[in-house]
Amino acid sequence: MNPTNNPTFADQQSSSDVVGKPLVRVDGRAKVMGAAVYSAEHNQLPDLAHAVIKTSDVAKGRITGFDDSAAKRIPGVLGIFTHLNLPPLAQTPSTSEGKKKIALAMQMSFTPLTSDQIFYAGQPVAIVVADTLEHAQHAAALLKVSVVAETPVVSYRDTQAKLFTPTEGAAAQVPAKRGDAQAAFSNAPVQLTLTCQHATNHHNPMEPGATIAHWEAADRVTVYDTTQAIASTHKALYVMLGLPPDNVRVVTKFLGGGFGSKLTMWPHTVLTAQVAKAVGRPVKLVLTRPQMFTSMGHREDQQQTLRLGATKEGKLLALLHEKISTTSPWDNYAEMNSKIVHMLYACPNFDASVKLARANVMTSTYMRGPGEAPGSFAIECAMDDLAYQVGLDPIAIRLLNHADKDPGTGKPWSSKSLKQCYERGAELFGWGKRNPKNGATRQGNKLVGWGMASGSYPVHDAQGNARVRLYADGHALVQAAATDLGTGTYTIITQVAADSLGIAPENVYFELGDSALPTTAMSGGSRAAGTVSSSVFLAAQDVWQKLIKLAIADQHSPVYKAKPADVEAVKGRLQLKADSTKGEAFITLMQRIGLDDLEGVATGHYGSSYESPEATLNTPQAKKDDAASHSMHSFSAHFCEVEVDTELGTVHVTRWVSVVAAGRILNSMTARSQVIGGSIFGIGAALMEGTVRDPHLARYTNASLADYHVCVHADIPEMTVAFIDEEDRYINAMGVKGLGEVSIVGTSAAVSNAIFHAIGHRLTSLPITPDKVLKALRKTQ
Amino acid sequence: MNDFHYAKASTAKEAADLMNDQPGAVYLAGATTLLDLMKANLAAPPLLIDINTLPFKGIEQTKDGLRIGTMERMSTVGENPLVVQEFPAVSQSLLLAASAQLRNMASIGGNLLQRTRCGYFRDAAFPCNKRQPGSGCPALTGDNHNMAILGTSERCITTSYPGDLAVALLAFDAVLILQNQKGKQRQVPINEFYLLPGDTPHRENVLEAGELIVAVLIPTATHAQHSTYLKVRERTSYAYALASAAVGLDVQNGIIRSARVALGGVGAQPWRSPAAEKVLTGAPANRATFQDAASAALQNAKPRSENAFKIELAQNTLVRALETVANA
Numbered sequence A: 001m002n003p004t005n006n007p008t009f010a011d012q013q014s015s016s017d018v019v020g021k022p023l024v025r026v027d028g029r030a031k032v033m034g035a036a037v038y039s040a041e042h043n044q045l046p047d048l049a050h051a052v053i054k055t056s057d058v059a060k061g062r063i064t065g066f067d068d069s070a071a072k073r074i075p076g077v078l079g080i081f082t083h084l085n086l087p088p089l090a091q092t093p094s095t096s097e098g099k100k101k102i103a104l105a106m107q108m109s110f111t112p113l114t115s116d117q118i119f120y121a122g123q124p125v126a127i128v129v130a131d132t133l134e135h136a137q138h139a140a141a142l143l144k145v146s147v148v149a150e151t152p153v154v155s156y157r158d159t160q161a162k163l164f165t166p167t168e169g170a171a172a173q174v175p176a177k178r179g180d181a182q183a184a185f186s187n188a189p190v191q192l193t194l195t196c197q198h199a200t201n202h203h204n205p206m207e208p209g210a211t212i213a214h215w216e217a218a219d220r221v222t223v224y225d226t227t228q229a230i231a232s233t234h235k236a237l238y239v240m241l242g243l244p245p246d247n248v249r250v251v252t253k254f255l256g257g258g259f260g261s262k263l264t265m266w267p268h269t270v271l272t273a274q275v276a277k278a279v280g281r282p283v284k285l286v287l288t289r290p291q292m293f294t295s296m297g298h299r300e301d302q303q304q305t306l307r308l309g310a311t312k313e314g315k316l317l318a319l320l321h322e323k324i325s326t327t328s329p330w331d332n333y334a335e336m337n338s339k340i341v342h343m344l345y346a347c348p349n350f351d352a353s354v355k356l357a358r359a360n361v362m363t364s365t366y367m368r369g370p371g372e373a374p375g376s377f378a379i380e381c382a383m384d385d386l387a388y389q390v391g392l393d394p395i396a397i398r399l400l401n402h403a404d405k406d407p408g409t410g411k412p413w414s415s416k417s418l419k420q421c422y423e424r425g426a427e428l429f430g431w432g433k434r435n436p437k438n439g440a441t442r443q444g445n446k447l448v449g450w451g452m453a454s455g456s457y458p459v460h461d462a463q464g465n466a467r468v469r470l471y472a473d474g475h476a477l478v479q480a481a482a483t484d485l486g487t488g489t490y491t492i493i494t495q496v497a498a499d500s501l502g503i504a505p506e507n508v509y510f511e512l513g514d515s516a517l518p519t520t521a522m523s524g525g526s527r528a529a530g531t532v533s534s535s536v537f538l539a540a541q542d543v544w545q546k547l548i549k550l551a552i553a554d555q556h557s558p559v560y561k562a563k564p565a566d567v568e569a570v571k572g573r574l575q576l577k578a579d580s581t582k583g584e585a586f587i588t589l590m591q592r593i594g595l596d597d598l599e600g601v602a603t604g605h606y607g608s609s610y611e612s613p614e615a616t617l618n619t620p621q622a623k624k625d626d627a628a629s630h631s632m633h634s635f636s637a638h639f640c641e642v643e644v645d646t647e648l649g650t651v652h653v654t655r656w657v658s659v660v661a662a663g664r665i666l667n668s669m670t671a672r673s674q675v676i677g678g679s680i681f682g683i684g685a686a687l688m689e690g691t692v693r694d695p696h697l698a699r700y701t702n703a704s705l706a707d708y709h710v711c712v713h714a715d716i717p718e719m720t721v722a723f724i725d726e727e728d729r730y731i732n733a734m735g736v737k738g739l740g741e742v743s744i745v746g747t748s749a750a751v752s753n754a755i756f757h758a759i760g761h762r763l764t765s766l767p768i769t770p771d772k773v774l775k776a777l778r779k780t781q
Numbered sequence B: 001m002n003d004f005h006y007a008k009a010s011t012a013k014e015a016a017d018l019m020n021d022q023p024g025a026v027y028l029a030g031a032t033t034l035l036d037l038m039k040a041n042l043a044a045p046p047l048l049i050d051i052n053t054l055p056f057k058g059i060e061q062t063k064d065g066l067r068i069g070t071m072e073r074m075s076t077v078g079e080n081p082l083v084v085q086e087f088p089a090v091s092q093s094l095l096l097a098a099s100a101q102l103r104n105m106a107s108i109g110g111n112l113l114q115r116t117r118c119g120y121f122r123d124a125a126f127p128c129n130k131r132q133p134g135s136g137c138p139a140l141t142g143d144n145h146n147m148a149i150l151g152t153s154e155r156c157i158t159t160s161y162p163g164d165l166a167v168a169l170l171a172f173d174a175v176l177i178l179q180n181q182k183g184k185q186r187q188v189p190i191n192e193f194y195l196l197p198g199d200t201p202h203r204e205n206v207l208e209a210g211e212l213i214v215a216v217l218i219p220t221a222t223h224a225q226h227s228t229y230l231k232v233r234e235r236t237s238y239a240y241a242l243a244s245a246a247v248g249l250d251v252q253n254g255i256i257r258s259a260r261v262a263l264g265g266v267g268a269q270p271w272r273s274p275a276a277e278k279v280l281t282g283a284p285a286n287r288a289t290f291q292d293a294a295s296a297a298l299q300n301a302k303p304r305s306e307n308a309f310k311i312e313l314a315q316n317t318l319v320r321a322l323e324t325v326a327n328a
């Protein structure tokens, strides 16, 4: 498929200078026509068989036996695999050696089907392979598993739960403390304590996790997988299967969302490869929707307590953050909420802690805005409370405490436009007309409230490679093993390549999603856009440098015998810097010298590993500037209006404005969609999303899309999105910060703050469902 | 999910014969709920008898009301001008249900026979008295935030019918026409159709094995013309009710001559409230009356660990619905 056929623009016709413009998704047409082949759709493979996972009913216990007599009688069954007969893996993340080798490529160190132990409801206990999906499903339903069940621990709130302070793992990575927060809080004239509870959340991408494994030879396998991270899935697979890296290929051409659930590899992927090998046929596995709740992680259920001390005027003196959350029997994972508490405002004293409780659940994982999303809820609700306590407008309190440099590290920001976000947001929302009193704006049965909150997300260090092959007929092949979650990676990289090469976007063919391509960053932690765009831009520069060399050596060239440094490439022309009339199109040159194509490669750096052009200038001042090393973050401000029905307890978001400053925006349309998506995600977390584990059996009671509520269209008003243009020379070659994560950060707080303004009650237990609103309002009556 | 056979019936007799020949066979209408149950291994019928081409069609004015064939789709009935005009609450109950896609497929008969959304019932890994008599009811001490508070038993506390249409039909005295396998028809008022859980939560209605629902009759009445359906839920669309109310009022000179009140989302079955209707009848149509009626309606409510909020919510829902009709 060539996804770049006939690119069109949303609001204009344009064929050059396309970066930033609203180019319609280059893969959009293929998607709506059904031509885009997703990971579960490689049905052309010969003798493709189907696998179905059988999961544990109970959350804790031991398997005492299997009865497969009925299952085996289903026609077409090729294999029934359990811990008793599944051929072992060369390596698993459960051993310390395996853990070291696989590192962050797998979030959960537990490998199912390796023993008779059951640790969580929904744990795979068997996998059935048959010639058709129907046969596999039927056989899996008939397979009987005998277990001796034990009483599980359900969550950190369970009376059986034992809290501990982790000393290793992600949950131990608490930001460094500064000052003496405890003393500063005790002495602060204004003291405020906020406790927030967050229900378990699940990513629920439209496309479930799915894998097809095809062994092309006894020691060579291609795995079509739903992964946001080609390189790490590739690594986890070759390590676990005990194969040389070159013998494993991972392909992900299209993704139907992921939100973090597809960022690390989960057991079902390698299980598919194992059973495919065992049955000697390509095997497809697609997780069911209920299985999606127990197969690819979740955002853990948690409680955070933020204590905030301030002066009477509202200047922050102390921030103390405590988090308690549920983790799995093996791993110490907690999303790090306190990262954003640590850096969002100038505050001399800060301390944070994390406590975990092991429970019978799988390991939780990264979910959009991991850490920052719930962390921003705590700090941004607390800042709102502070504003009311000291009698300041919510924007004024934030300006008063604005961090002019990173309060944690003392480093200057590479760029920061948060003040502009406030200003533009306030203007777009009409914030100036806000009634400062809460609970004071009634419309019939409803109270109306306005709230706002800030957001921020760090630039995570990353690097990646890209290859650009420019052809003499004027088109280009661009390659990097990136993935497109559906957010527009195909499109933005096509735009970057088009501009870098001076050709039209329809002449760019961008290929991604294959471990055979140059390795690059994962689509996670907002790394992809900045890394891939930079490496493609630099690979194009590599092409130009090579072409310039050829041009100055060609006696028919207008730049013959010029110094390389005196020649530049502008819109596909090689010309003298001093005299642009002396030049020619690259096509003319390549055709004349009989060069069919030319390849450029480059590594793009993102974040702190990137050296700014100043640094490469090699002047002492430039070196100093760059080495001062900057703190790199994107920032945002969200504004929300709600109507709260005071008798029915329902909350409706009726207006929304988001303003985001995230460096250079590569495509104004896909960027807007990202921000809308993040905001809706945050509104969902605030008002309705929550997975419920039975308090005795530790099994989810609402594992379906009918019962786990995400926002529907009717929940969402017209949304206004604006961007603040930023030029950031310290981030990467393209000045791109990434948008996926920052677009959710602060959004749930904006909703809670609007509710507080509407009804005068602070609701901090998420999701804020009608029962909680009614309970709060009862206090007023 | 299991392997199954599929057959199409074009007459009621053909359907009955197919049913006779295959024990455990199940009728298939829009399939929107039956297939979900099969995929979750909660139903494993050997044969699906497609009844979509049965002549149980049409929305007709009769001499004393409306007759709706059960093969009509939720969207068709909800948008039908006669329904909209004569029974606004019925129309609204349909159009506020499920999603547009589901409403376009789902039949009226299938709607009346939808099963509970209790998460324990919907997941075969849990015990559940309704699904497996005697296995227990984990909802009693578990996730019961959206369970019923009226008409429950210690065996089962769910809203056995979680939907909307039956609530509106119950308010307006609808009658179901049923036809058994021998082709014999009988009429059952909807308030006698559903069974409370008691000790037998697996028995949900009086439909006999193989019996078909042919049509729904709704009598015309002034209180039905002045009616509304209010549904409160955790998101604006595509969610089941936490509480809902179907109400109709015939008000003359400020005094209520007749009233109809049914609640959804709070009863073990769709819940008609004669007590509320008694308070309303003959009383002035004002908020005080409506509040009294709401208190009466919820008088016997029995909340569990997480759903006490439903008492207040159902009362407020009822008051709001009554005000809406009174002020229209």
Ligand SMILES: Cc1cc2nc3c(=O)[nH]c(=O)nc-3n(C[C@H](O)[C@H](O)[C@H](O)COP(=O)(O)OP(=O)(O)OC[C@H]3O[C@@H](n4cnc5c(N)ncnc54)[C@H](O)[C@@H]3O)c2cc1C
Pocket (backbone or CB within 6 Å): A706, B026, B027, B028, B029, B030, B031, B032, B033, B034, B035, B036, B070, B071, B074, B096, B097, B098, B099, B102, B105, B106, B107, B108, B109, B110, B111, B112, B113, B114, B162, B163, B164, B165, B211, B212, B213, B214, B238, B239, B240, B241
């Ligand atoms: C996600 C989701 C959300 C929903 N939300 C709502 C909601 O908000 N409100 C609401 O009211 N409903 C809701 N529903 C339920 C929906 O209305 C029902 O699924 C639908 O009405 C069933 O109709 P059907 O024709 O598809 O029935 P089918 O699935 O075909 O059949 C259901 C059952 O009825 C039997 N049956 C069907 N017709 C007859 C007949 N004429 N005689 C005898 N037996 C018959 C079948 O044998 C089967 O057992 C929702 C459903 C889903 C899946």
Ligand code: SF4
Pocket (backbone or CB within 6 Å): B116, B118, B119, B120, B121, B127, B128, B129, B130, B131, B136, B137, B138, B139, B140, B155, B156, B157, B158, B201
């Ligand atoms: S409430 Fe009823 S349906 Fe739910 S678990 Fe209990 S018995 Fe089963």
